[in-house]
Amino acid sequence: MVYLLLLFCDLSYCCGSAEYFINGECCPMCSPGEHVYKHCTEYTSTSCKPCTAGSFMALPNGLLHCITCTVCDPGLGLKTDRECSPTSDAVCGPLDQHYCTEADKKGCRLAQRHSICRPGTFIRRNGTILTNTECEECRDKTFSNKSSSPFCKPHTDCQSLGLQEMTAGTNTSDSVCATRNDLVAVLVPVVLGAGLSTAFIAIILILRKRKKSLHLVKSALTGRRMKNMETERKDLLNQPQDEDKGALMREMKKADITTVCMDVL
Structure with a gap:
């Protein structure tokens, strides 16, 4: 009867709750914070050893090695909330x-x-360890000019202060106010500067136009001078030719007279 029971009964399930089955024996488990150094035998009990640094064992066990502690990696945005101990893992x-x-x-x-x-x-809502920070846009006539502002500030009302608004406020900057004298002091240099700039540009354009006109006149005079020189050169070349023709005509006349005289004689 006992033999049949052993055939149908897995010895691992027949061991006690504080035992583990190994090599045909039900060995006593090691306590939390320890691991098995040597398994039990028929004649000896289980030999246990404390977990080394960086490892733990939270439950009674029959393992030969403790479990490696979790490392809380700052690169993953983590820090250690609870250090690892021989009987518990680290908590990140x-x-x-x-x-x-x-x-x-x-x-x-x-x-x-x-x-x-x-x-x-x-x-709008500060972040927690479980939720992100919630941001909200500044409403009309309010602004925040810094990151992570707890609230938006209202724009300065220049009119209520008896001042002139020089620059309207935005959601990132306040209104800029000034007295009328300040406004004039600002506008006058701006207008003068613009006028001087315009005059300077006009003078440059006039000088460029005058320079271009002088260049055209100079080119025209140079062309006319070149044309006169060419005419004079042709006259000089043609003058000797006319003189040669005159001499030839005179010689021909002399020859005709001589012929006539010979005929008379």
Whole structure:
């Protein structure tokens, strides 16, 4: 009967709750914070050894090695909320100004930095270790000129202060006010500067036009001079030819007279 029972009974399930089955024996488990150094035998009990630094064992066990502690990586936005001990693993949490985006029963596995509310917005709701910061745009006639402002400030009302508004406010800057004297002091140099610039540009354009006109006149005079020189050169070349023709005509006349005289004789 006992033999049949052993055939149908897995010895691993027949061991006690504080035992583990190995090599045909039900060995006593090691306590939390320890691991098996040597398994029990028919004649000896289980030999246990404490977990080394950086490892832990949270439950009674029959394992030969402890479990490696979790490392909270700052590169993942994590810090160690609870250090690892021989009987418990480390617990990770988000770094300061971070919130957890992936969590499990053991703690946070991944975190991200809280959003920074840019100028022109304000912090509607501060971030926590589980939620991100919520930002909201500044409403009309309000502004924030710094990052992560807790609230938006109203624009300065120049008219109510008896001043002239020089620059209207935006969602990132306040209105700029000035007295009328200040306004005149600002506008006069601007107008004078614009006038001087216009005059300077006009003078440059006039000088360029005059220079271009002088260049055209000079070119025309140079062309006329070249033409006169060419005419004079042709006259000089033609003059000797006319003289040669005159001499030839005189010689021909002399020859005719001589012929006539010879005929008379």
